[in-house]
Amino acid sequence: MKPDFEFERAAMAQGYTRIAGVDEVGRGPLAGPVTAAAVILDPAHIPEGLNDSKKLTKKARERLYDEIMEVAEVSIAHATVEEIDGINILRASHLAMMRALEGLKTPADYVLVDGNMLPRDLVLPAQTIIKGDSRSQSISAASIMAKICRDCVMLSLAQQHPGYGWETNMGYGSKRHIEALQELGVTPHHRRSFKPIHKML
Structure with missing residues (x-):
């Protein structure tokens, strides 16, 4: 399965732009x-090779990041560890999505959201798409932008908290990460509501 522009074209057929x-x-x-990330693609200039960020090499993600920045409208936002x-992580994910949408220079009039649940504060016409990052080019572009930006945040935090x-x-519970937690302890950037951290505290 490779993402295409069919969901976007269906929305355009309803009058959304x-x-x-x-x-x-x-x-x-x-x-x-x-x-x-929220991304509005230009139908006339869609970068080649868009896909779920997890299915792309780091080199391909970085190339696409630059191309998307050149031809699309992009907004990226975060929800903090404290949030x-x-x-909870689901509501924080939706909060980050809402912030990304609100950060677009010109507002969207229709939204395609990866997954099976819309943010509850979203008032725009919208639809959810399960595995959307593998099915919709706009969502796959958003997955790439979010992945690159979050990785940059984690690289910066890694310099502040080596080990x-x-x-x-990237903050996932790898063997090295768990061992370091046991040796070095919990940092301010760890999610205290998550079981492994909560148990240590």
Whole structure:
């Protein structure tokens, strides 16, 4: 399965002109923010090779990031560790999505959201698409933008807190990360509401 522009064209057939694909990255990690992107593609200039960011090499993601930035409208936003712990990871993911949509220079008039649940504060016409990052080019573009930006955040945090391997595990619960937690302890960037961290505290 490769993403195409059919969901977007269906929305255009209903009269919508500014269709944003929205996706988030970072629901599973033990540390760091959750990051979302909203992308409005130009139908006349869709980058070649768009796909779910997890299916692309780092080199391909970085190439597509640059191409998307050149031809599309992009907004990227985060929800913090404090917000994740305060309202839960699902609601924090939706908060990041809403912030990304609100950050677009010109508002979207229709939204394609990866997954099976719309953010409850979303008032725009919208639809959810399960595995949307593999089916909709707008959502796959959003998944790439969110992935690249969150990885940059984790690389920066890895320099501030060496030893946890965030530069390679991006905050996920890898063996090295768990061992470092036991040796070095919990940082302010760890999600205290997540079981492994909660148990340590």
